[in-house]
Amino acid sequence: MSLTLQENEDEHGFPIDEYTYYHSDSGLKGWTIHTCYPPEPALKPLLGKRITNTKPPPSFYAKKRRSNQLDLNDNQFQSPAKKIRKSQVNAAIVVESSSQAQQQTPLFQEQQDDNQLQASPTPAFSTPQHIVASTQTDPPRMRRKLPPRGVPQPERRPTINYSFSQSSNSSSFQTNTPTTSSLSNPPRRIYPPSAPSLAFPRPVSKYDPELYKNLSDEQKNIHDQIVKHEKSVFFTGSAGTGKSVLLKTIINSLHYKLGADLVAVTASTGIAACNIGGVTLHSELGIGIGEKQAEDYIKIIQKKESLFKKINTIEVLIIDEISMIDGVLFDKIDTITQEIRRNKTKAFGGIKLVLCGDFYQLPPINKNVQDIRYAFQANCWRNAIDLNMELSIPFRQKDQHFANMLNELRLGKVSRTTERELKNLHRTITIGNDIEPTELYPLRKELEAANNGRLNSLNGELHIFRSIDEGNSYLYNKCIAPEVLTLKVGAQVMLVKNLTAKLVNGSRGVVSGFANTEGKLFPIVKFSDGTKQTITNFDFVFESQGKRQASRIQLPLILAWALSIHKSQGQTIEYLKINLKESFDYGQAYVALSRATCMENLQVLNFSSSIVKSHPKVTEFYRKMIIDK
Structure with missing residues (x-):
């Protein structure tokens, strides 16, 4: 029997x-x-x-x-x-x-x-x-x-x-x-x-079912197409529609289903990579800044056993902030993976792609603006992507009217009503608890001068916090946490990692003192809601195939009098002051304004409809793109 x-x-x-x-x-x-x-x-x-x-x-x-x-x-x-x-x-x-x-x-x-x-x-x-x-x-x-x-x-x-x-x-x-x-x-x-x-x-990926349960229906649909049906998907959406939350859930599910060694988690920038626990795309594939020909990179990879094995092993390639990946580089990666994996009949040698980003935001960095070539202009794009999907429900902006205004700016359009309301936001905003709004600058030199100047104007003793770095210096130097953080009592700071349900990435505060913890001094930060919290070190990790490639141990704080628009992409900033006088790039005004959660916490200087622009190639791409449901 x-x-x-x-x-x-x-x-x-x-x-x-x-x-x-x-x-x-x-x-x-x-x-x-x-x-x-x-x-x-x-x-x-x-x-x-x-x-x-x-x-x-x-x-x-x-x-x-x-x-x-x-x-x-x-x-x-x-x-x-x-x-x-x-x-x-x-x-x-x-x-x-x-x-x-x-x-x-x-x-x-x-x-x-x-x-x-x-x-x-x-x-x-x-x-x-x-x-x-x-x-x-x-x-x-x-x-x-x-x-x-x-x-x-x-x-x-x-x-x-x-x-x-x-x-x-x-x-x-x-x-x-x-x-x-x-x-x-x-x-x-x-x-x-x-x-x-x-x-x-070898890591042990902990599956968190709550991540999936907290998704909206349209987020779950995209998740299921990628995880259950194993489709190559490009998903997009305006700022604040939950792209980052969805991507982290997808990563968690794929790690659980396939194992971390088969999923390459990457992003176009170091800050974006750190936010999702991955590495930059350039570092993952060993292509440096990507200026060489594909044939040269193939020869280099074939001589490196670990890199050769990695590219042959991975089953899913995730790229966050795809809008900042150049189309020429995207084609190079397709050629490299096809040759290394000996599979020229399928895009990327049969690797499934998960691409996340909004092409209406900041474009690829190129000295000649006229030569910008987006990833969707790559020759391999159509064969590499099975589904184009879009998120439409805003979560960052609770005010639907403000969300509608931002959607106008995203498309490069400014109605008279929107222009009038944004110009009225030039007034000074009052926060309380000695906290000042973070000011966004288009140029890096401006923000460094603003932060250092305001810090030097404070009285009191300087406290210098140096990071502990390990691994690939290219990666940890891209971390949003600085190598050297200098603080004084009265310094304006912003959290760059979630600590509690209320103290999250983007929360604003001011240093109120320093506490002796285990023989070391750490800053006490008073946040906008009146909460006081002693901030200790955090481990910022860059991983590839579940293995640590680099790490930076540092306080999860940055000086917050000023921040660059490029560094702010993907961030939510609690209180914001924006001077758009020198805004020059496609999508720059939209990215800056969409960091805010509401109009009450937003101050806008020198707004003009002429500075709001979207790239014609992006407009044409979204017009022709068929959104899969």
Whole structure:
């Protein structure tokens, strides 16, 4: 008599059956959990509970996995054969009798962070002693952790075959030879664990279902087209429509589904890359500033084994702020990836693309404005993108009238009503708590003079905070947090990272003092709502394929008397003062004004309808673009 397990899938496409155990202990995150029969009583609390970053992805199960066969007469369990990817970490729960588990000493122990050594989040369950985990990782850079002194070391074997045996009281594994006649197929092989590489620790992506639940319906639609239906998508929308929130959710879901090593998270600028936990596109592909010919970059990449392997491995390429990527560079990347991956029939060598941005905002940097070529003008654009999708609901601006005004400016249009209302915003705004509005400048030299001049005018002692930098200097020098931050009591500052539900990226404050914390001085900031908070260091991380490439440890603050319009793109600024006298670039006035949340907190100087302009190529692209629903 045999019994076929009927598998069901959860809401994310992962299979669940009545004999599958999903271990919730933090030390086993990211490992593939196998099935066993009969159900172990100690594991019953784990039934139906799924760990994060389970591999392989749902598509693998749907195509490859066969139903498990249980032969109740022979008391044998047959585990399905599975294809193991070299880059995956795989593990199995091995069930032994309690006496066997007490006698066995593990050869290797995985080094974990302190927060991973806590008890299982399931209160009613603690990991039983007869659960032993084994993993398989890439062979290089393995470190062996020896057993305690005085304990005889078991002989290490490269491969051990196990099969289940069933008794009246307990279930256990018994070792058999590979030629066991009672099994129609060889049992699953379980390999000895390898110590993780300390230089390149494999990350465990934590799936956060709340991110998806908080999306709007149109955001969920875009998310599903990318994550579930595996489409290459360009999604756009006016400022404040939730593009960044949606992109972070997509990244979280793709990391969970595919693994961080198969998803390249990039952006056109260092600030945008830091905001989404990625790296710049140039750094990810090793193309520097991108001025060489594609053939030259191909030769360089072929000589670099790690870079060559990376480009052949990634399945999804994410690019934020696509509006600032030049079309010529976009074509070069297409040629490079096709050649390296040896797949010239598909755009980007078969890599799926997720492009996010608004071409009405700042264009690619080019000394000759007439030579601007946007990414959508690239020869490969049409073949590379399956769907063009747009977000239309504003979240940053709660005032619908103000949002409508900004949509006019986005299209390069200014009605008489809009011009009149914006000119009326020249009045001074009062904030309170000694906080002044942040002033946006078109030119970098202007903002540096403004910040340094105002800081030097303050009385009191200077406090200098230097960053701790590691890794690729090109990346951490692009971080929004400065290498050297100089503060005084009375300095106007702005948060550049979310700290609490109320103290978020863009919150404005003033330094009210300095507190001694663990022998070091840190600034006390009084924010616009009256909250006082001691600000300590934050780790700004740039990652590629889930591996840290660079980091900067610094206070998540910047001087906020002045900020450049380029640096403000993607930011929400609580209180804003804008002088548009020297605004010169396409989309510059729109980007500056759309940083504000409402008209009450916005002061506008020297506004004129003549400075509002959108590039004709962008206008034509959006006019012809078919929006997919």
